[in-house]
Amino acid sequence: MSEERFWNTDEYASTAKFAVPEGAMTMRQAGRIFRLDPVPPMVESINDYIVSAIRENDPIYFTYFLHHYEPRLNKRVYRFLLTEGIDRYDPLRFMDYKLSVVLALLECLQNYDPDKGADFLTYAHHFIGNTLLDCRRYEETGSFKSLDEYKAARGSAWLYNNSGKTTKEVITQYAAEQNCTEETAAEYLTLARQNRSRVPFYSTMQDEDGEETGEDVTRDDSWNYAEILWNGIRADAVQAAFHKLNYQEQDFLEMRNAICMRCGRVDSWAERASFEKMATDYEYSTTSGAEKFYKKTVEKLTRLLVDAGVLGLVELKLTEKNKKIALTAYEYKAIHRYSNEDDEWGKIQFDFPSESAEIVNLADGDFCKTKVFAKAAIRHILKIPFGELPKKLTMVLEL
Numbered sequence: 001m002s003e004e005r006f007w008n009t010d011e012y013a014s015t016a017k018f019a020v021p022e023g024a025m026t027m028r029q030a031g032r033i034f035r036l037d038p039v040p041p042m043v044e045s046i047n048d049y050i051v052s053a054i055r056e057n058d059p060i061y062f063t064y065f066l067h068h069y070e071p072r073l074n075k076r077v078y079r080f081l082l083t084e085g086i087d088r089y090d091p092l093r094f095m096d097y098k099l100s101v102v103l104a105l106l107e108c109l110q111n112y113d114p115d116k117g118a119d120f121l122t123y124a125h126h127f128i129g130n131t132l133l134d135c136r137r138y139e140e141t142g143s144f145k146s147l148d149e150y151k152a153a154r155g156s157a158w159l160y161n162n163s164g165k166t167t168k169e170v171i172t173q174y175a176a177e178q179n180c181t182e183e184t185a186a187e188y189l190t191l192a193r194q195n196r197s198r199v200p201f202y203s204t205m206q207d208e209d210g211e212e213t214g215e216d217v218t219r220d221d222s223w224n225y226a227e228i229l230w231n232g233i234r235a236d237a238v239q240a241a242f243h244k245l246n247y248q249e250q251d252f253l254e255m256r257n258a259i260c261m262r263c264g265r266v267d268s269w270a271e272r273a274s275f276e277k278m279a280t281d282y283e284y285s286t287t288s289g290a291e292k293f294y295k296k297t298v299e300k301l302t303r304l305l306v307d308a309g310v311l312g313l314v315e316l317k318l319t320e321k322n323k324k325i326a327l328t329a330y331e332y333k334a335i336h337r338y339s340n341e342d343d344e345w346g347k348i349q350f351d352f353p354s355e356s357a358e359i360v361n362l363a364d365g366d367f368c369k370t371k372v373f374a375k376a377a378i379r380h381i382l383k384i385p386f387g388e389l390p391k392k393l394t395m396v397l398e399l
Contacts, residue, residue, distance in 0.1 A: 030091040030098070031074045040064035050120040054112065062109065066102065069121075073101060080132045097135050104131040149188070152178070156188040241304035249297040252278060256294055302396060312336040314373050314395040316381070319347070326352040326386050332363055334373035336399060339365035348374060352386045372397070 043049060046068045053061035066073075077097045108124040130147060137150040155178075160170045167189065175185040242250060242261050254261060255273035273281075279290035305311040313335035320329035331345040346363030350356075357378040359371060366373045376397045381389070 025091040025095070027091050027094065030094050032070070033095075033098075034063070034066035034070045036063065036067045040067050045119075047114075047119045047121070050109065050112065051114045053109065054114060062106070065120075073098060076128070077101065077132070080136075084136060097132060100131050100135050101128055104128060149191070152188045153191040156185060160189060237305060237308050237310045241301055241308060244304055245297065245301065248282065248293075249300065252290075252294050252297050253301065255281075306335060307337055309337045309399065312373060312397050312399045314377050314397065316377055316390075316393040316395070317345075318389060318391045320349075321389065323386075328352070328386070328389060329360070330377065330381065332374065332377050334363045334365040336365060346374060348377060348381075350378075350381060352382070355382055357382065372399070 040049075041064070046065055049061045049065035049068075053059060053065070077094060081094065081097065104127050105124055108120070108127050112120055112123050114120075133151060133154075134147050137147060140150070156170070156174050159174055160167070165173065171182050171185045171189060174180075174189070175182045178185070239261065242253070245253070250261070253259075255278055256275075258272035275287045275291045275294070278284075278294070279287045282290065282293075284290045284293070302311060302313070306313060315333040315335065316330045317332075318328065319331050320327070322328065327350065329347060329349045331347050333343065333345050343364035345361075346366060347360040349358045349360050351358075359374050359378075362368065362371065363373060376395060380393075380395055384390075
């Protein structure tokens with residue numbers, strides 16, 4: 001479900017899983033608790049409300065600020081919950097996080113000096129991130145003495161999961177980067193590994209405004225089975241799709257991605273099985289045979305998740321390429337559970353010198369308001385050097 005549809009409809013409440021008991025708060029209500037009627041007087045920047053609140057010592061201006069800031073606040077809390085793998089359709093939990101951020105903003109308001117030149121949200125940026133992490137800390141299964149210890153554990157866990165190094169090498173590297181002893185680094189990693197089978201420590205992202213939801217870790221749109229399971233997409237949907245595969249397909253996914261779908265254990269990426277080992281175990285004549293079977297299995301799981309409404313696919317094919325002025329065009333197709341084989345392709349034109357793109361025609365099945373599939377394609381293509389643009393490409397995105 002796109003974010004715009006999420007905040008402007010209650011269609012999720014019509015499903016059995018997300019049914020809202022009569023009289024209970026809905027996500028729509030939770031997303032609009034600071035909206036005022038009538039609308040507050042217009043100003044050039046919402047920072048002007050904060051300045052007026054301080055200089056006139058009148059809290060009414062802070063309510064005006066919240067009225068306009070609430071959509072961005074919703075997005076930031078929603079994305080944090082999404083990235084952490086938490087149920088983001090729980091209105092009460094969402095409200096807990098959201099109100100904690102508002103309390104942090106009120107505390108920041110007491111010390112904010114508008115004469116120093118920084119906008120209030122720039123000043124409060126760090127405090128908002130810490131507040132969200134602190135809320136998450138209290139929900140963890142482990143015991144963390146402080147927010148600093150929790151952040152350190154997350155950092156060491158991310159390094160362990162993504163570096164492909166041994167435990168000793170990770171401890172040495174983390175100690176050098178953080179200027180702490182190896183004993184301290186080992187303690188942080190131990191704390192993280194105690195929770196790693198239940199808690200998605202390993203990857204966070206930035207929202208569209210560049211505001212951090214945790215550590216600043218770049219994520220691309222490529223398929224990574226372990227990352228998709230633990231960092232965003234609903235684990236129950238992945239489990240259901242996984243169990244529709246046959247035994248060999250399941251084994252290939254677990255071996256190659258160093259993950260156990262039964263207990264949730266995630267091993268070091270360096271310990272994942274090579275295609276050579278997989279070929280030997282299943283008596284393939286060549287390594288490429290095992291690799292082809294693995295790729296077909298990934299495609300099959302992807303299609304199952306598309307049918308479940310969890311993933312979407314974007315198919316791209318290059319139609320024009322002008323090397324002299326670095327202009328190119330791609331046709332794209334939006335594939336999701338409601339799309340049809342005969343849906344028409346859309347078209348996107350790219351201007352690499354200006355790093356911009358124009359949606360010439362919207363594909364059938366793409367969302368008219370949010371243009372989710374086209375925007376995902378634009379972000380991905382503009383990251384590729386002009387000389388390396390592929391003729392065909394299939395992308396995976398979470399809906």
